[in-house]
Amino acid sequence: MPSSEPTAGTNLPEQLVRLTRRMHRAQKRHLAPLDIAFTPAQSRLLRIVAHYRGTPPRMADLAERLEVVPRAVTTLVDGLEAHGAVRRVPDPANRRVVRIELTDTGRT
Structure with missing residues (x-):
C-alpha cells in the first residue's frame, strides 16, 4: 500500500527552497537595524x-x-x-x- 508521505528524496528540493527562503528572511531581519537592503x-x-x-x-x-x-x-x-x-x-x-x-x- 503506497504511503501518502513523500519520501525524503522527492521532498528534498522543496526543503532546500524553504531553507533558502528562511535564510533570506533571517538575513533581511539581521541587516534591517543597519538600514541595509x-x-x-x-x-x-x-x-x-x-x-x-x-x-x-x-x-x-x-x-x-x-x-x-x-x-x-x-x-x-x-x-x-x-x-x-x-x-x-x-x-x-x-x-x-x-x-x-x-x-x-x-x-x-
Missing part, C-alpha cells in the same frame, strides 16, 4: 571580498568564486558601489585590471 547575491559578494587574502580581488576572481559570468559581477558591484559598500580601484601593475575593495561602510 542588500540582495543575497550582494551580501555574498561582500563576504567574499571581506575574506579575500592578499590584494583585493579582480572582477574575474569574483565571477569565478560566485560561479557567474563577469557581467553579473559588474551589476552586483554597481549596486554595492551605489550604497558606498565597495569601490573599484585600478591595479597598479596592469591598468586594464580593476580590483574591488571594501569601504568602511562595506566592512561595517
